[in-house]
Amino acid sequence: MSETVLIADDHPLYRQALALAVERVLPEAKVVEAGTLGAAARAAGEAEGLRLILLDLNMPGAVGYSGIALLHAEKPDVPILVVSSAEASAVAEEVRAFGAIGFLRKDSNLDAIEEAISRALQGRRQAAPPAMRQEEAIRETVAGLTPTQLKVLLAVLDGQLNKQVAHSLGMSEATVKAHMTAIMRKLDVRTRTQAALVARSLGLDLRH
CATH class of the missing domain: 1.10.10.10 (Winged helix-like DNA-binding domain superfamily/Winged helix DNA-binding domain)
Structure with missing residues (x-):
């Protein structure tokens, strides 16, 4: 079965940059692009051999962290790497709580993007704070x-x-x-x- 990577972002140029990074890390993978959350959900449901989802937080159809939660619900075994212009310190913990494997700033260079993709494909989560507080537990419930x-x-x-x-x-x-x-x-x-x-x-x- 062929491997597929889904890139969900409403900016075509950034999708191209992510596709280039994916090609360098996983040369044989098929890249599927989506510009809205609805299209991403449909693509995730239809894709064969889906290995990774690269998801922009702020895309049409997404409200807060709903994009992560929805795609995680559709494909709970597929790692989701969030790419966003938001400050990492503000959202990195939250995106993990909703099911993402990691967070990547959009202004990261190509090497950093490739490294993050490689880590995600290996199932290596970014380090999370050791304490799981009540709010994090509720987030996990929403993610479920x-x-x-x-x-x-x-x-x-x-x-x-x-x-x-x-x-x-x-x-x-x-x-x-x-x-x-x-x-x-x-x-x-x-x-x-x-x-x-x-x-x-x-x-x-x-x-x-």
């Missing part, structure tokens, strides 16, 4: 939601009612309610509002 549960949660964060969520996701209101019940049980909350607050505290809703 199914793709559909994440889509329902994101729709709720967007202010949609059950009827609207059902319409946008092509399911019945009863199914939406069942998913929300499962989400609230996993997050250990009792209302939609509490679930939204938990998610917002984890960076899943950064819009103003």
